[in-house]
Every structure is written in C-alpha cells, then in structure tokens.
Amino acid sequence: xxxRTPAQRGRAALAGGRYDEAVRCFxxxxxxxxxxxxxxxxxxxxxxxxxxxxxALAALESCIALRxxxxxxxxxxxxxxxxxxxxxxxxxMILPGxxxxxxxxxxxxxxxxxxxxGVSPYAHSFRVAADQILASKRRP
Amino acid sequence: xxxxxxxxxxxxxxRFLARVAVADGVIDPSEIEVLVYxxxxxxxxxxxxxxxxxxELATRSDAELLARQLPDPAxxxxxxxxxxxxxxxxxxxxxxxxxxxxxxxxxxxxSATEAREILDEIAAQMV
Numbered sequence: 123x124x125x126r127t128p129a130q131r132g133r134a135a136l137a138g139g140r141y142d143e144a145v146r147c148f149x150x151x152x153x154x155x156x157x158x159x160x161x162x163x164x165x166x167x168x169x170x171x172x173x174x175x176x177x178a179l180a181a182l183e184s185c186i187a188l189r190x191x192x193x194x195x196x197x198x199x200x201x202x203x204x205x206x207x208x209x210x211x212x213x214x215m216i217l218p219g220x221x222x223x224x225x226x227x228x229x230x231x232x233x234x235x236x237x238x239x240g241v242s243p244y245a246h247s248f249r250v251a252a253d254q255i256l257a258s259k260r261r262p
Numbered sequence: 263x264x265x266x267x268x269x270x271x272x273x274x275x276x277r278f279l280a281r282v283a284v285a286d287g288v289i290d291p292s293e294i295e296v297l298v299y300x301x302x303x304x305x306x307x308x309x310x311x312x313x314x315x316x317x318e319l320a321t322r323s324d325a326e327l328l329a330r331q332l333p334d335p336a337x338x339x340x341x342x343x344x345x346x347x348x349x350x351x352x353x354x355x356x357x358x359x360x361x362x363x364x365x366x367x368x369x370x371x372x373s374a375t376e377a378r379e380i381l382d383e384i385a386a387q388m389v
Contacts, residue, residue: 139313142321167266171314173277173323175270176331199266206270208334248340251275251300255347256388258296 128154129161136168144168152184159190166199175203269305271332273314275341276301278328278366280318282348285358289319293351300344325362329369338370339380346384355381 126134132147148165155161162185169178182203185196204211267273276297283293294315301311332338345366349359367377 139317140320141314141317170266170270171273171317173273173314173318173328174331175274176333178270203270207332208337247303247305248344250303251344252347254296254299254303255344255351258292258351 127151129158129164132161132164132168136164136171139171141168141171145172145174152181156184157188159185159188159192159196162188163192163196163199166196170203175207179203179209267306267310271337272301272304272306272311274328274331275304275344276306276311276314277318277323278325278341278345279348280315281323281325281328282345282359282362284319284322285349285362286356287358293348325365326369329366332370335371338372342366342370342372342377343380343384346381347388350381350385350388 128147128151132144132151135141135144135147145165145168148161148168152158152161152165162181166178166181166185169175169181179200182196182200185192186200201211203209279300280289280297283289283297297315298308298311301314302308306314329338329342332341342363345363346355349355349363355363363377363381364374367374372380
C-alpha cells in the first residue's frame with residue numbers, strides 16, 4: 123500500500139503521462155483539501171491532458187473561487203481554454219497582461235475540405251491533418 | 263509544475279482519432295505516426311502526443327464524452343470529419359469504428375442523417 127498522499131500520486135502520474143490516474147488522484151486530493159487551490163489547478167491541468175477541457179474549466183472555477191496563489195494562472199488558463207474551445211470569455215476573467223492565444227495564421231491552400239472548417243479557427247490545422255490522413259491512405 | 267497543453271483541443275482530437283484507429287482492437291505503428299503528425303499540426307509536441315496516445319490506449323476514452331468537450335459546432339463537424347477519415351483510411355468503415363463515430367456524433371448532437379452526410383462527403387473525397 124502506497125504511503126504517498128493522493129496529491130503526491132497525482133503529481134507523479136501527471137509527470138509520468140498517466141493522465142487518467144492523475145485526474146483521479148487530484149480529484150481525491152482536492153476533495154480532501156478543498157482549500158488548497160494548487161490541487162484544483164493541477165486537477166485542471168490533468169483534465170486537459172485527459173482531453174476534458176470543459177471539465178477542466180469546472181476545476182479552475184473551484185481554484186479561482188479560493189482567490190489563492192494560483193488565481194492569476196487559473197484565470198489565464200480559463201480564458202485560454204474558453205477561447206480555444208469556442209466559449210465566450212467574460213470580461214471579468216481577463217487579467218491585465220494576459221497573453222493572447224497563438225493560432226496559426228498561415229494561408230490555407232487548396233487542401234482537403236472538411237465540414238465546418240470554413241469557420242473554425244483550427245481550419246488550417248484540421249486541413250493539414252486531413253491531408254496527412256489521406257496521404258497515409260495513399261501510401262503503398 | 264507540469265506544463266499544460268498549449269492547444270487544449272489537441273488532446274481531445276488526438277484521443278478521438280486514436281479511439282477510432284484502435285476500435286478494431288489493434289493500432290498499426292503507421293497509424294501511430296499519422297496521429298503524432300496530426301497532433302503536431304495542432305501544436306502538440308511529439309513526446310507529449312506519444313504520452314497522450316499511450317494513456318489513451320490504456321484507458322479508451324468515451325467518444326461521446328469527448329464530443330461534449332467541444333461546444334463549437336464548427337469544431338465538432340471538423341473533428342467528426344477527421345474521425346471519418348481515420349475510419350475510412352482502410353477502405354471501409356468497420357462496425358467497431360462506426361460505433362465510435364456514432365458515439366461521437368451523439369455527443370456532438372449530430373443527427374444520424376447529418377453524420378451520414380459527413381461520412382459520405384469524406385468518403386467521396388477519399389475515392
């Protein structure tokens with residue numbers, strides 16, 4: 123039986139790329155120490171790697187509500203997530219000096235068409251990805 | 263502190279595509295390379311992409327839940343289209359792959375007709 127705390131196990135899992143385990147550990151740690159904003163923040167980071175950005179926003183809301191040392195980082199991350207997944211950003215969430223999200227601005231050539239890419243900010247990435255999948259199919 | 267992904271949609275897309283690729287029970291090394299490349303187009307470094315893939319192959323995400331992480335309809339339709347491409351890469355969509363696509367479509371709020379139209383559109387481009 124491991125004597126390490128859920129938070130310690132969560133950090134080890136996150137560093138080791140065991141994201142599902144990291145999510146479970148940080149969820150347990152945050153429920154044991156709900157006043158520790160660092161645990162909510164790392165829970166959010168683990169959820170992002172787990173492919174669950176909407177759930178990460180909920181963890182960040184818990185972090186932000188505590189107004190602790192992670193406040194600025196949590197606000198900046200929440201804004202980034204909301205922008206990238208296409209949710210509106212509330213004015214009060216933007217801190218002075220927050221960095222804008224870098225998106226590809228490379229011109230889109232006559233590449234594969236995907237439904238919806240005409241209005242998606244990820245249009246270029248999606249089209250390049252589609253071309254790569256097609257190229258792999260055509261390879262002998 | 264462990265870094266967060268620079269592009270938060272990348273793990274969602276990568277996990278969904280891996281879920282399609284592994285639906286038939288095995289994933290080819292060439293499919294892994296394609297997925298790593300696709301992840302790179304979305305700003306995910308190779309080492310990070312491989313870690314996410316290892317985690318995904320060990321945990322197998324719920325495709326319906328992944329779709330619910332993308333509230334933007336434009337994102338959803340594009341990502342679903344990429345999933346269709348992965349499924350069609352071997353010529354036809356296997357039953358297990360179709361089940362993953364159906365689950366994603368449910369989470370995306372796509373009707374069966376819409377999902378079919380996207381699949382047909384992608385298939386036509388891949389001929």
